[in-house]
Structure formats: structure tokens, C-alpha cells
Amino acid sequence: MLALLIKRMLTAIPVLLVVATLTFFLMRLVPGGPFDADKNLPPAIVANLNAKYQLDKPVAQQYVTYLSRVVRGDLGISYKYLNRTVRDILGEAMPVSIQLGFTALVLAVLIGVPLGTIAAVNRGSWIDVTAMFLSTAGISVPGFVIGAFLIFIFGVWLKVLPVALWETPWHMVLPSLTLAFSPAAYLARLTRASVLEVLEKDWVRTARSKGLSRWATVMKHTLRNALVPVVTVLGPLTAILITGSFVVEYLYAIPGMGRFFVTAVTNRDYDLIMGTTLVFAALLIVTNAIVDVAYQILDPRMKVEG
Amino acid sequence: MTASLNAPAPEPVKAVSRVELAFTRLKKIPSAYIAFWVVCLICLLAILSAFGVPLSPYSFDQATDDLLVAPSLKHIMGTDELGRDLFARVIYGSRLSIAIGFVTAGVAFILGTTYGAISGYCGGKVDTLLMRGVDIAYSLPDLLVMILVGVLVGKGTFGILFALGLVSWMGTARLVRAQLLQLKEEEFVEAARAAGQDGFSIVMKHLLPNAMGPIIVALTFTVPSAILSESTLSFIGLGLSAPECSWGTLASDGWRSLRSYPHLLGFPSLFIFLTVLSFNCLGDGLRDVLDPRTRLFKG
Numbered sequence A: 001m002l003a004l005l006i007k008r009m010l011t012a013i014p015v016l017l018v019v020a021t022l023t024f025f026l027m028r029l030v031p032g033g034p035f036d037a038d039k040n041l042p043p044a045i046v047a048n049l050n051a052k053y054q055l056d057k058p059v060a061q062q063y064v065t066y067l068s069r070v071v072r073g074d075l076g077i078s079y080k081y082l083n084r085t086v087r088d089i090l091g092e093a094m095p096v097s098i099q100l101g102f103t104a105l106v107l108a109v110l111i112g113v114p115l116g117t118i119a120a121v122n123r124g125s126w127i128d129v130t131a132m133f134l135s136t137a138g139i140s141v142p143g144f145v146i147g148a149f150l151i152f153i154f155g156v157w158l159k160v161l162p163v164a165l166w167e168t169p170w171h172m173v174l175p176s177l178t179l180a181f182s183p184a185a186y187l188a189r190l191t192r193a194s195v196l197e198v199l200e201k202d203w204v205r206t207a208r209s210k211g212l213s214r215w216a217t218v219m220k221h222t223l224r225n226a227l228v229p230v231v232t233v234l235g236p237l238t239a240i241l242i243t244g245s246f247v248v249e250y251l252y253a254i255p256g257m258g259r260f261f262v263t264a265v266t267n268r269d270y271d272l273i274m275g276t277t278l279v280f281a282a283l284l285i286v287t288n289a290i291v292d293v294a295y296q297i298l299d300p301r302m303k304v305e306g
Numbered sequence B: 001m002t003a004s005l006n007a008p009a010p011e012p013v014k015a016v017s018r019v020e021l022a023f024t025r026l027k028k029i030p031s032a033y034i035a036f037w038v039v040c041l042i043c044l045l046a047i048l049s050a051f052g053v054p055l056s057p058y059s060f061d062q063a064t065d066d067l068l069v070a071p072s073l074k075h076i077m078g079t080d081e082l083g084r085d086l087f088a089r090v091i092y093g094s095r096l097s098i099a100i101g102f103v104t105a106g107v108a109f110i111l112g113t114t115y116g117a118i119s120g121y122c123g124g125k126v127d128t129l130l131m132r133g134v135d136i137a138y139s140l141p142d143l144l145v146m147i148l149v150g151v152l153v154g155k156g157t158f159g160i161l162f163a164l165g166l167v168s169w170m171g172t173a174r175l176v177r178a179q180l181l182q183l184k185e186e187e188f189v190e191a192a193r194a195a196g197q198d199g200f201s202i203v204m205k206h207l208l209p210n211a212m213g214p215i216i217v218a219l220t221f222t223v224p225s226a227i228l229s230e231s232t233l234s235f236i237g238l239g240l241s242a243p244e245c246s247w248g249t250l251a252s253d254g255w256r257s258l259r260s261y262p263h264l265l266g267f268p269s270l271f272i273f274l275t276v277l278s279f280n281c282l283g284d285g286l287r288d289v290l291d292p293r294t295r296l297f298k299g
Helices: A002-029 A043-052 A059-071 A086-121 A126-138 A143-157 A170-199 A202-209 A214-251 A257-267 A270-298 B018-027 B030-049 B086-122 B124-139 B142-153 B157-183 B187-194 B199-235 B247-255 B263-290
Strands: none
Touching: A002 A059, A002 A270, A002 B142, A059 A270, A086 A126, A086 A170, A086 A214, A086 A257, A086 A270, A126 A170, A126 B263, A143 A170, A143 A214, A143 B199, A143 B247, A143 B263, A170 A214, A202 A214, A214 A257, A214 A270, A214 B199, A257 A270, A257 B142, A270 B142, B018 B030, B018 B263, B030 B086, B030 B263, B086 B124, B086 B157, B086 B199, B086 B247, B086 B263, B124 B157, B142 B157, B142 B199, B157 B199, B187 B199, B199 B247, B199 B263, B247 B263
């Protein structure tokens, strides 16, 4: 298992390099620079600014400089947020996004997996039909609609929950619910299909014929196997949750990474774009590695190749 | 409903085309069959809107003072802050939203099928290399790529189509590749090769037609996800914006006045939801009908 983790960390390096290279050149390929939006700066000042931040050098040279800085742990400075380094900004924003994403992930699993299991066990009944309709509807609603709906009910109408910012635990309720909604629906569909498949296996029939009750069979002999595909999607799902938070952070005015990323892209805040993208990619790699380890715990037969 | 696949063909003598057969089976899944007609209706509305809508989405009559009115008989979805009829605008917006869904699916089909076919048919080192590329493309979150590319290429319709196309071909590519790897070992391929056909015509005439079922299913799911992505991007202000009019831009405009005029967000959202839901239900049904690997109807 340790070998697997080490291997994962080693393959992460080329992936991060590819991500950094693509983003860097894509950013520079398109017109516009970080100082365009400022009010009619005289060309001399723009030239000075570009010189200060070394934006007047050839792009290839900037690329090399950037990489050598990143390797030393220096992510650069923001061109827009005065006197703030990218590391500072991300240091504040990352915990917020991770907290939000993780809460939503837990919620999604706690709602989706039981819902899918109940649907599968009661296959064909009204419970199954209702649960499946709800979850198909759930993956069909855009996140902002859920958010608006929740804000309208709990914030505007009932006035029981705060609808913006990120301060007390109460502020976390609506954003996490919004974010968890469609992953929960997705997990329910996936769990149902997977449980149905496992329920057909011989050992389940054996367990039933031994006289175990239906639920005991499900809990003891089915779920562990049925959860393997669910665990597989948790990696990509975490990615969806962290990036899905773009919308949620926008809706609820939460100072997370998604918000900074969106404004950074619009502002051409080069170093901040690079920093956020790299952190996102790194988070993804880490979660995927964790998923692989979880895989082996769930199903020791599984041999994961790095 | 449970026995649909095992039911004997009603007219064993008459030859039934594959499309007819699929349609007959689809009829037996109520949710998918209803969804099919809803999709047809929405597409028809979108096409007809090109020939003009009863109440112009742009014209507004200041004299009537019908600004921001709630839904009524005259304006069944109410009006916006300039007095424009929301129903007309939603129908008008369907054109762009639906078009974006279909164009993205088209791009995913062309790019994904070509890429996947080359990878699957060639196999070996080419396959490994091409699939490594897909892995890397997959490892980046869609929304991240779309925001980056969409904004950098330029906001507008082209930018968003470019961004959506860029993130939606990988699934199709993987699918086509997996299908071809499996199919190319079949005997009919060997027969075709023995008959002297070259690789290109084997892929076009023998392999792809046999892989069409799962491809169609995958594309049916691409349309709604593209519609969702467009509306989400437009909503956070990074997709389309006025004067362009899609369901996403309408919802985005509506969000700003949610507290006082919820209908401005509600109706566009309802249309997004209904369309996406129909496509998803249709896709679920088509998968049961066309994709032999998923067997939801075990006798």
C-alpha cells in the first residue's frame, strides 16, 4: 500500500507539469493582460508595470522563471489584490472550499447510498419508483436552481438560516445542502444499480437460504461488494464537489477558491490562475490516491496498478 | 414492463428495422416514451421560434405599464423589467440552449468517435498513447477547463461551444475505443478483411455501425449535460450574456431580483429542468433498449 502511494505521488509530478504547461500557455495565447481593465493607464505606466512583473519578457522565459519559482514553493503574487501573495489568498480560501466540499460529500453519501439501497431492495415497488424519479429529477436540476430555491424558502420566506458569507456553522447548512443535492441523486442511482447486480450473486442466495433476513443479507453480504463502484466515483465526485462550489460560492458569497478562480480568470490575474489550477489538480490527485487505497481495503482482491 | 426484452416479437414474419424495433421497445417504458415526446415538443418549439414568436421577445410597450407583472392571462409567465413577455423570451431562449446541447453532442460524436476509433482499431502503442491523453484530459475538472477556455477564447456562443466541446468528447472516445477493441476480434471483421477491405472501410462499415447503440445512449446524455453546463456558466456570468438570450442568461437575470420577482428565475429554471429531465429519462430508456451490456430486465 505504501508502494502504491509512493507510485501515485511520483506520477503526480508529470501530470502537474502538463497541467501547469497547458494552463500557462493557454493563458498567454489569448489577448488581454492583467492591467487592461484599469482606467486608461498611460502606455508608459503599463510598460513599467509589465516590466516590474517581468511580463515584457518572452513567454518561454516567463514560463521557465515561473516553474523555477513554483518548485521553490513561491506561487507568486496577485496582480489585483494589492500586496497579497497567491499563497496567502489560497491559504485563506482553500480551507473554506475543502470544508464546504467535504461536508457536501458526507451529506451526499449519507443521503444517496441509503436511498439507492432501499430502492434496490424494494425493487419495482412504489418506493423504488419514487426514489428513482426523485434521483433522476435530482441530477436534472442545475445547482443554482436548488440554491435559489433553498435561499427563497429558508432565507427569504422562513428567515431561519443565513443566506450569505461563511461565519458560523449555520452559514454552512444551505451551501452544503445545495452542493450535495445532485451528487446525492447520482450516488443513489449508482448504488441502486450496483446493489441490484450484487443481489443476483450466488452467495447472496446462499445467505438467504441459510435463513438470514433480507436486510441482514443486504447489510452483511451485499453492501460491501456493491460499494466498490461507489467508492470509485468518489474521486471524480470530490472534483465535482470542489469545482461545483464555483456556483455555490457565487450564490452564497463564500470566500472560497472557486470565487477567487472565477475573478482571477476574468481579471487575467496570471499567477492566481496558475496557483488555483495547480492546487485543484493536486487536490484531485490526492483524492484519487485516497480512493485507490480505500479500494484495496474494501476489496483485497483488487490489484490497483499505478 | 419487466418482460419487454424476453417477449416474443409480435410479427415474426415481417422484417423489422433496428430503429423500429428500438422504438417498439421504447414504447414499453412509460417514462422514456413520455420523455421522448417532451423532447420532440421542446425541439419543435425551438425550431418554430426561429420563424417568430407570437409576442416578440424584444418588443415592449411602455404605454401598457406591464413592467415586471406577475403571471396572468395576458402574459402567462409575466414580464421582465422592460415589459418584455417572459414566455416569448423563454421560447426564444430555447433555441440557443437546445442548439448548444445538440452542437456539443455533435462535436462529441465527431471528435470522440474519430479519436476512439483510431485508438481502438490501431491498438498497441498508439492506443496506450492516445488513452493516456484522455486520462490527463479527464483528470481536469470540467468546470475548471470550461471557465478557463470559455473566458479566454471569448464569451459569446463560439467560446462556450468551444469550451463545451473540449470537455465532452472524452467519454465518447473511451466508449468507442472499448467497443472497437472488443468488436474487432469478431469473425465478421476477419471475413471483411479476407474479402480485401481496408482498415478505413472496416471501421466505417462493420465496426462503428455495431457500436452505434451505446454511442447514441452516451450522446443522449451529452445533450442535457451541455445544457446544464451552459446555463451554469451563464449563470455565474462566464457564459453567454445579453443581448444573447438562452435559458441560462434568463435565469441569471432573474436571480438578481429573486426576492421580489421569483417568476423571472422560476420559469426559465423550470424549462431547463423539464428539458434536462426528459433527456435523462430518454437516455435511461434508450440504454435499456439499445445497450446490450446493461440488462435491467432480467426475466
